[in-house]
Each structure stands twice: as C-alpha cells, then as structure tokens.
Amino acid sequence: MNATPARDFLSPRLIALINDATAHGITREVAVAVLIDLVTGPGFNDTPLDPREDDPTSEPDLTRISVAEVALPSAEASNPGFTENLPVVPPR
Numbered sequence: 001m002n003a004t005p006a007r008d009f010l011s012p013r014l015i016a017l018i019n020d021a022t023a024h025g026i027t028r029e030v031a032v033a034v035l036i037d038l039v040t041g042p043g044f045n046d047t048p049l050d051p052r053e054d055d056p057t058s059e060p061d062l063t064r065i066s067v068a069e070v071a072l073p074s075a076e077a078s079n080p081g082f083t084e085n086l087p088v089v090p091p092r
Contacts, residue, residue: 021031038044
C-alpha cells in the first residue's frame with residue numbers, strides 16, 4: 001500500500017502534524033508513538049479484538065506436538081542429515 005489516494009492525502013497531513021508537535025517541544029518519537037496509540041485505540045479502530053489475545057488470565061496453549069505431526073517439505077524429509085542442523089528448542 002505504497003501509492004494510494006488515501007496515503008497521498010494523509011501522509012503530508014501526518015508529517016505536518018508531527019512537525020507541529022516537534023515545534024511545540026514534543027520529540028518526534030513521542031509524537032509518532034502517541035499517534036499510533038490514538039489510531040489503534042478504540043476511538044479510531046473499531047476492529048473487533050480477540051479478547052483472549054491480551055488476557056493474562058487465559059492459559060497459553062501448551063499442547064505438545066510430536067515430530068510426526070510436523071510436516072517437512074519432501075526435499076528436506078528425504079535428507080537424513082537435515083534435522084541435525086536444526087536448533088534445539090527446549091520443551092515448554
């Protein structure tokens with residue numbers, strides 16, 4: 001989404017807003033962070049969120065999978081030394 005009418009319309013306005021914020025003593029990084037927070041917050045973004053995504057009380061999925069459940073592309077599966085170079089991932 002590099003060249004769209006919406007981007008062409010909004011980009012100079014956002015740049016001007018950030019420049020105005022820096023002229024008032026707000027650092028560029030803070031201005032961008034606040035804009036991101038505002039745009040992704042409930043006032044602008046009405047995309048329904050998955051309530052389980054950020055819920056600290058929800059339990060993570062700790063279901064273990066076996067090696068047989070992991071599909072390897074045929075070229076890698078036919079190479080017996082392929083798995084020797086894979087990183088070791090500690091169990092959860």
